[in-house]
Amino acid sequence: MSAPPPTLASARSLTLGGRAVSLGWARVGDPSAAGLAPAESALLSARATPSRRAQFAAGRAAAREALRGLGLVPEALCVVRQPPTASDAGRPVVARADGGHLEAPPSLSLTHSGSLACAAAMIGAQTIGIDLECVEPVGSPAFEQEAFAPGELADFARFAAHGIAPITAAWTLKEAALKVWGVGLRAVLPAVRLVPGELERGPARGLVFTARVLVGAQPPGLPPPPLRLWCAMLREGAAVLSLAVEHLADAVTQDRGGSTPLRG
Ligand SMILES: CC(C)(COP(=O)(O)OP(=O)(O)OC[C@H]1O[C@@H](n2cnc3c(N)ncnc32)[C@H](O)[C@@H]1OP(=O)(O)O)[C@@H](O)C(=O)NCCC(=O)NCCS
Numbered sequence: 001m002s003a004p005p006p007t008l009a010s011a012r013s014l015t016l017g018g019r020a021v022s023l024g025w026a027r028v029g030d031p032s033a034a035g036l037a038p039a040e041s042a043l044l045s046a047r048a049t050p051s052r053r054a055q056f057a058a059g060r061a062a063a064r065e066a067l068r069g070l071g072l073v074p075e076a077l078c079v080v081r082q083p084p085t086a087s088d089a090g091r092p093v094v095a096r097a098d099g100g101h102l103e104a105p106p107s108l109s110l111t112h113s114g115s116l117a118c119a120a121a122m123i124g125a126q127t128i129g130i131d132l133e134c135v136e137p138v139g140s141p142a143f144e145q146e147a148f149a150p151g152e153l154a155d156f157a158r159f160a161a162h163g164i165a166p167i168t169a170a171w172t173l174k175e176a177a178l179k180v181w182g183v184g185l186r187a188v189l190p191a192v193r194l195v196p197g198e199l200e201r202g203p204a205r206g207l208v209f210t211a212r213v214l215v216g217a218q219p220p221g222l223p224p225p226p227l228r229l230w231c232a233m234l235r236e237g238a239a240v241l242s243l244a245v246e247h248l249a250d251a252v253t254q255d256r257g258g259s260t261p262l263r264g
Contacts, residue, residue, distance in 0.1 A: 008236035017230030024065025026058040033061035037078035058117035066121040087223040088182025126246040129179025149193035172242035191216030206234035
């Protein structure tokens with residue numbers, strides 16, 4: 001288990017794409033993170049290990065904190081997921097704990113790494129995706145070939161000047177982008193290329209920027225990918241939290257302009 005990054009875990013809010021994003025954190029195994037709504041418990045497989053149960057519960061506790069930060073009443077809500085038949089199967093969905101209809105649910109994303117779980121929630125039509133890595137991913141030619149498009153990592157070299165290892169920047173942002181898209185690792189990763197734009201200083205010794213998403217051939221049945229993202233990257237030591245929010249202005253352009261080829 002990696003060392004928890006205490007300063008990073010004190011980040012509670014930021015603005016991304018003009019929207020307020022609320023962050024919640026919880027420690028895996030913390031008894032105060034144990035409570036689950038019945039609809040949440042039902043998502044856990046009977047075969048889930050104690051460590052997976054603790055990780056899942058910490059994610060829901062982090063989600064409650066993030067929802068509270070938006071001014072919502074988390075005790076009345078729960079975080080379920082899109083069903084296996086949906087094109088974005090597995091995407092977390094905020095619902096009413098009593099099973100009633102929730103008008104305009106906030107977008108929410110979850111991540112776990114080491115002993116920490118983090119959630120980000122945002123009001124509005126855009127979808128959000130986040131990914132936390134507490135230690136730098138072990139780079140190898142095989143991993144780089146499986147995870148990145150040809151030449152993609154080179155565009156992340158600039159992050160090193162801001163204290164973020166390029167491979168951590170590229171990997172966490174890709175996972176966050178795949179969560180915005182709602183497909184996770186069902187996408188063919190080398191056919192998804194993220195191209196970060198100009199980097200600006202952001203909160204928590206982090207960065208804010210936009211990124212283009214270039215998508216090549218993918219399996220059938222996936223939802224349409226986002227074309228551009230608002231992004232933030234917060235860091236502490238080797239730990240990095242990447243956040244991505246769909247850039248809706250470009251979704252309109254996509255409707256008019258057709259598909260985007262992957263340029264590698
Ligand atoms: C999304 C994914 C890449 C994250 O894996 P990871 O980086 O190892 O783990 P993280 O801790 O950062 O993120 C896990 C969280 O991602 C979220 N997630 C899972 N599928 C997701 C999707 N399709 N879209 C957005 N978020 C998703 C979940 O909230 C999950 O936490 P939970 O299971 O405790 O609720 C991985 O779960 C995946 O590829 N899923 C594929 C989608 C799928 O087939 N889902 C089937 C379930 S019905």
